[in-house]
Amino acid sequence: MLSGRLPYGAEAARVRTRAAQRRLQYETLLDDQRDVPAWIDAALRKAVHPEPFERYEALSEFVHDLRHPNTELMRSAPA
Numbered sequence: 578m579l580s581g582r583l584p585y586g587a588e589a590a591r592v593r594t595r596a597a598q599r600r601l602q603y604e605t606l607l608d609d610q611r612d613v614p615a616w617i618d619a620a621l622r623k624a625v626h627p628e629p630f631e632r633y634e635a636l637s638e639f640v641h642d643l644r645h646p647n648t649e650l651m652r653s654a655p656a
Contacts, residue, residue, distance in 0.1 A: 579606055579621075589601055606621065619651055
């Protein structure tokens, strides 16, 4: 909703194997047209991760990271 596009593009709908799933590339919200902080993008990246075990375990964790910058997520986010 923030970007008007899917976080992994239309390619995610065509993924049929784990290998193809691992090759998906997150489309960051960080660009010159949006004023989205990097820590919000990092929280969204984790929330929509293609591997379910890499996502938030509880909605409350996601909400917390949306309200408070999570420095751990910022360190683990790809450049």
